[in-house]
Amino acid sequence: xxxxxxxxxxxxxxxxxxxxxxxxxxxxxxxxxxxxxxxxxxxxxxxxxxxxxxxxxxxxxxxxxxxxxxxxxxxxxxxxxxxxxxxxxxxxxxxxxxxxxxxxxxxxxxxxxxxxxxxxxxxxxxxxxxxxxxxxxxxxxxxxxxxxxxxxxxxxxxxxxxxxxxxxxxxxxxxxxxxxxxxxxxxxxxxxxxxxxxxxxxxxxxxxxxxxxxxxxxxxxxxxxxxxxxxxxxxxxxxxxxxxxxxxxxxxxxxxxxxxxxxxxxxxxxxxxxxxxxxxxxxxxxxxxxxxxxxxxxxxxxxxxxxxxxxxxxxxxxxxxxxxxxxxxxxxxxxxxxxxxxxxxxxxxxxxxxxxxxxxxxxxxxxxxxx
Amino acid sequence: xxxxxxxxxxxxxxxxxxxxxxxxxxxxxxxxxxxxxxxxxxxxxxxxxxxxxxxxxxxxxxxxxxxxxxxxxxxxxxxxxxxxxxxxxxxxxxxxxxxxxxxxxxxxxxxxxxxxxxxxxxxxxxxxxxxxxxxxxxxxxxxxxxxxxxxxxxxxxxxxxxxxxxxxxxxxxxxxxxxxxxxxxxxxxxxxxxxxxxxxxxxxxxxxxxxxxxxxxxxxxxxxxxxxxxxxx
Numbered sequence: 001x002x003x004x005x006x007x008x009x010x011x012x013x014x015x016x017x018x019x020x021x022x023x024x025x026x027x028x029x030x031x032x033x034x035x036x037x038x039x040x041x042x043x044x045x046x047x048x049x050x051x052x053x054x055x056x057x058x059x060x061x062x063x064x065x066x067x068x069x070x071x072x073x074x075x076x077x078x079x080x081x082x083x084x085x086x087x088x089x090x091x092x093x094x095x096x097x098x099x100x101x102x103x104x105x106x107x108x109x110x111x112x113x114x115x116x117x118x119x120x121x122x123x124x125x126x127x128x129x130x131x132x133x134x135x136x137x138x139x140x141x142x143x144x145x146x147x148x149x150x151x152x153x154x155x156x157x158x159x160x161x162x163x164x165x166x167x168x169x170x171x172x173x174x175x176x177x178x179x180x181x182x183x184x185x186x187x188x189x190x191x192x193x194x195x196x197x198x199x200x201x202x203x204x205x206x207x208x209x210x211x212x213x214x215x216x217x218x219x220x221x222x223x224x225x226x227x228x229x230x231x232x233x234x235x236x237x238x239x240x241x242x243x244x245x246x247x248x249x250x251x252x253x254x255x256x257x258x259x260x261x262x263x264x265x266x267x268x269x270x271x272x273x274x275x276x277x278x279x280x281x282x283x284x285x286x287x288x289x290x291x292x293x294x295x296x297x298x299x300x301x302x303x304x305x306x307x308x309x310x311x312x313x314x315x316x317x318x319x320x321x322x323x324x325x326x327x328x329x330x331x332x333x334x335x336x337x338x339x340x341x342x343x344x345x346x347x348x349x350x351x352x353x354x355x356x357x358x359x360x361x362x363x364x365x366x367x368x369x370x371x
Numbered sequence: 372x373x374x375x376x377x378x379x380x381x382x383x384x385x386x387x388x389x390x391x392x393x394x395x396x397x398x399x400x401x402x403x404x405x406x407x408x409x410x411x412x413x414x415x416x417x418x419x420x421x422x423x424x425x426x427x428x429x430x431x432x433x434x435x436x437x438x439x440x441x442x443x444x445x446x447x448x449x450x451x452x453x454x455x456x457x458x459x460x461x462x463x464x465x466x467x468x469x470x471x472x473x474x475x476x477x478x479x480x481x482x483x484x485x486x487x488x489x490x491x492x493x494x495x496x497x498x499x500x501x502x503x504x505x506x507x508x509x510x511x512x513x514x515x516x517x518x519x520x521x522x523x524x525x526x527x528x529x530x531x532x533x534x535x536x537x538x539x540x541x542x543x544x545x546x547x548x549x550x551x552x553x554x555x556x557x558x559x560x561x562x563x564x565x566x567x568x569x570x571x572x573x574x575x576x577x578x579x580x581x582x583x584x585x586x587x588x589x590x591x592x593x594x595x596x597x598x599x600x601x602x603x604x
Binding site: 007 | 428431432435437438458461462464465466469470472473474476478480481485488489490492493494537541547549
């Protein structure tokens with residue numbers, strides 16, 4: 001028999017309010033986390049999925065792919081840098097696409113990539129005039145086998161397959177050969193045309209055991225500062241808005257966790273005050289403060305674990321119900337686990353505020369006034 | 372009356388020797404207990420009679436290891452607890468004394484049997500042996516058929532009997548009763564006192580019964596009066 005567990009079983013109604021509040025907080029925490037991950041994935045998926053170690057921009061591009069230009073002579077120089085194993089060009093043009101069956105003005109925003117090195121989950125570049133589509137475009141009515149009309153020039157691009165998790169700047173992406181990308185750019189964005197041998201950026205695969213950050217420095221030195229190279233993880237963080245989104249959401253998540261601490265602290269402090277006489281009796285018959293506090297802690301952890309589990313089920317349910325591409329929401333198992341862990345830590349911290357009260361309960365109070 | 376416990380120990384159940392307890396209130400020393408000396412033999416029942424604020428609760432708290440004496444010697448069941456710290460006193464209370472409180476104070480969400488087992492959970496956790504002892508005590512106290520009842524489903528007298536069972540769970544050398552009949556009517560109070568008397572005598576367990584009701588003194592072997600912290604035999 002454990003008194004704390006027995007109380008939870010026999011008096012569940014006492015803990016319902018706190019469990020409900022903590023469940024709402026757990027759900028909120030996981031929704032916020034899922035939205036953050038969804039937004040970040042929507043902004044960074046295309047870069048994150050690159051099977052490369054270093055991302056090379058033009059020096060004046062301010063780490064923006066559309067602004068960046070890499071001349072062929074710089075590519076040749078980079079290919080000769082010690083530690084570089086493979087180099088591939090990449091470019092992107094952001095356009096509106098007419099989807100068969102959609103209204104004339106109902107354009108799907110797409111980012112059409114031309115690539116040489118395949119990202120994770122993307123086959124080798126398809127033949128000219130075709131592309132693989134990121135599955136988020138399904139929400140815009142895109143289907144495999146359909147031909148999209150891209151940009152004001154209505155360049156035809158046939159979708160030949162789906163790829164997953166490759167959104168860019170909040171848009172669905174099309175993955176095509178560099179010829180298709182150059183053709184679409186020239187036809188629709190003459191202001192942004194890239195030279196026949198130029199690329200907007202380069203992806204570099206490093207040799208085994210080569211440090212990516214160090215290799216990025218060597219590349220920039222080799223081009224006399226004509227390039228701005230970043231290790232892939234840094235390139236992901238350098239995407240405009242990513243740091244700001246992460247920081248904003250993390251602050252909201254932090255406040256939610258603080259609220260959970262306050263809820264647990266207040267509830268168990270009140271419960272401890274209510275139990276002062278009972279704890280006095282239990283101390284009189286030999287219970288130590290540590291033993292009583294462990295009971296409070298156990299109750300807080302069990303209540304929080306139940307709330308976190310229900311919150312996780314709700315969040316997973318929402319994740320399954322939300323159609324891909326409609327809301328930027330991605331619930332990763334790591335996010336669920338970390339949210340549960342944060343809440344359990346919040347429960348322990350919140351509970352710690354009751355420790356002083358438990359310590360101060362005088363066993364002599366059980367037998368009347370001590371004077 | 373001198374008896375021995377089951378281990379053959381013939382030391383007194385309680386020996387208070389020149390015990391003094393003072394408090395500081397508003398910078399002034401208040402004497403709650405003034406050089407009290409009292410010896411209880413094993414199996415002896417003593418009523419401690421005195422008006423409110425006379426120091427009887429303080430004496431009881433010191434004898435039960437709930438309070439430490441300012442000076443003097445406190446020996447319970449042969450164990451000198453005068454210099455014990457809070458952890459040692461917790462262990463001492465788990466193993467050596469039993470309490471029956473004025474307000475009964477059973478754990479409201481535990482059954483009668485579980486209220487007895489609380490003593491084991493807070494102490495040595497003997498498991499099976501504790502469960503057997505709880506069943507035996509409930510049987511002896513006439514509560515076997517109430518073992519699964521919550522305190523709220525028991526009468527005042529039955530609750531007090533459960534509290535007595537709880538006080539006897541750890542086979543104590545000394546049981547301290549704090550106004551055990553004050554919450555009961557006269558008839559039930561008398562029944563409880565008869566039960567206390569017979570249970571203490573049968574086990575050879577010493578008891579101090581704190582009261583200000585002179586009617587219950589005839590259930591004890593002797594009565595000690597206390598006034599303004601001073602004991603009068």
